[in-house]
Amino acid sequence: MTERVGVVGGGIVGIALARLLAGRGSEVTVFEKESRLAQHQTGRNSGVVHAGLYYKPGSLKAMLCAAGRVQLREFCEEKGLPFREVGKLVVAVDESELHALAEIERRSIENGVPDLARIDDPAGLREIEPHVAGIAAVHSPRTAAVDYSAITEAMAQDVRAAGGRILLAHEVTAMTSENGRVRVVTAATEDRFERVVVCAGLHSDVVARFVGADAAPKILPMRGEYWDMTPESAKLVRGMIYPVPDPRFPFLGVHFTRGVYDGVHVGPNAVPALAREGYGWLRISPKDTWESLRWPGALPLVRQHWRMGVDEISASLLKALYYRKARRFVPELKMSDLSRRAPAGVRAQAWGRDGSLLDDFAVDQVGAVTVLRNAPSPAATSSMAIAEYVAEKYLS
Ligand SMILES: Cc1cc2nc3c(=O)[nH]c(=O)nc-3n(C[C@H](O)[C@H](O)[C@H](O)COP(=O)(O)OP(=O)(O)OC[C@H]3O[C@@H](n4cnc5c(N)ncnc54)[C@H](O)[C@@H]3O)c2cc1C
Structure with missing residues (x-):
């Protein structure tokens, strides 16, 4: 049957x-x-379409991302949908980030990220992204943009x-x-x-x-907010430029992404959403917020991440602070190049009773x-x- x-x-x-x-x-x-x-x-x-750089070798994320990327590319080819391998540069801006960059490189190699390259000088970085600032990077040319x-x-x-x-x-x-x-x-x-x-x-x-x-x-809703770049300033970015992520936090940090339809957006940050589908600060669900506040993991989470939380919330409320994060990687960026806020997303992040983020x-x-x-x-x-x-x- x-x-x-x-x-x-x-x-x-x-x-x-x-x-x-x-x-x-x-x-x-x-x-x-x-x-x-x-x-x-x-x-x-x-x-x-991630190529699998960050994930712990042997994890489900590492294995299923590698397999999923290939399946998605074949599906897009079969259906005639765009799959643009614009490539991604993960950039260390100063020496304090070199250790974490080396760990990303190590994981990428173990995860079998295709065609990965390590770049160790600013001139090498600028061959790939002419307007980027940094001292070293890993480049993943197979990272792609699609329309999910x-x-x-x-x-x-x-x-x-x-x-x-x-x-x-x-x-x-x-x-x-x-x-x-x-x-x-x-x-x-x-x-x-x-x-x-x-x-x-x-x-x-x-x-x-x-x-x-x-x-x-429990699900912790974490909003990610974006800004669109003006078409003129979008020329400052060829593909995707990412920071070296903070290994204590499961989000990748504000990055520049050339999308499948050629626009460039900056983001997402990571701020707590006040509703499961809280796409802006004014979308508040007292029920969702109350349930998060009384979750046993709330206090441990705040204790561990309050500094990062204050930083991210400030940059959400003040464009100048958001702009400062982005300009670290592309010094020629002007504040007016971030033309308007693009639609935000909310991540469904699983959250344990002990405050850990799965x-x-x-x-x-x-x-x-x-x-x-x-x-x-x-x-x-x-x-x-x-x-x-x-x-x-x-x-x-
Ligand atoms: C800001 C942001 C950036 C991200 N960037 C990337 C990226 O670049 N690459 C990448 O691979 N991943 C990215 N992700 C993650 C990716 O978007 C998600 O992992 C993925 O979309 C999850 O898909 P899903 O089907 O599980 O969830 P969803 O797309 O959220 O779908 C769940 C669906 O369930 C429905 N639903 C809920 N409750 C009920 C109910 N009771 N009855 C019926 N229907 C219900 C909802 O309406 C919804 O449509 C990003 C996520 C966010 C938020």
Whole structure:
């Protein structure tokens, strides 16, 4: 008998999984609460296909990013979607960053990042990015720019072509296990499935609790804000320029990204969002904020990261401070080159009771329900490989 599988969430991970399962003959139904796919993390990110530089060798991120990048490139080729290998330079501006840069290089080599090069002099850096300032860098020419919303839509077409259903504007409000099957409830429907996979991003902890999963890890919504560069100043950046990230923090730091449609944006920073879908300071959910404040991990997190928090929040509120961060890498940048704020994204970052921010992808199994508890960057890059991993490890 054909297996019926429900997927909660119409971001790139849920749709990649639905495509894989529908292609293998399962009867798939996707529930997405918005009236369009890819409205949250998938449609509000940097659009970068990571080549696997940063991740701990042997981690799920390292393995699935490497496999996912190749699968995504092939998918884009097959569908005629843009996949622009503009390349990425991770730049150490001064000597204090050389140690962390060496660690990135070491991880990149272990992770098999293709065509990686180390550059040890400012002139070498400027051959790749003529306006960059720095003393050393690693260059990843295979890092690419894509349109993740367009990719998700193309995957969704394959789901439908294979007989899968995608129910938009269907928010899952309850799930219960009954006689070995899972009952999935929305305002308009009630379905039963042999298996359900939850890929609900910023709401993954909420949906997990429907079936009695542990409240931990909770989702900490972390907003990333961008500025667009003017078309004239965009000439200062050829591909992507990244800082050496702070190894104590799971975010990559404000960077310059030449996007797939040729514009250059700067960002994202990382500030706490006051709602799960809090795309600006004025979007506040008292419930979400209160739940974060009373989470046992709140105090340890603040104790550990308050300095960085104050710095990031100040740069969010004051353009001059944001500009100062960016200008470190491109000294010719003028404040007026940051022309306007671009749409922000909110990261779904899993957060433990002890205050730790989970680094790797994480999956939970509760009976017949599989829940992606942590799928932050590079989960868009890795989406097709995450789908294979979940299907093989949890659904076979
Ligand atoms: C600022 C920012 C920059 C990033 N940059 C990159 C990058 O350059 N490269 C990269 O690889 N990754 C990047 N990421 C990470 C990447 O965007 C995410 O890892 C990826 O999109 C996760 O996909 P997803 O499908 O799990 O989540 P989402 O895209 O968030 O999708 C989850 C979906 O579930 C739906 N949902 C939630 N609850 C319910 C419910 N109860 N019922 C029905 N539907 C529900 C939501 O509406 C949503 O559509 C970035 C993320 C952010 C925020």
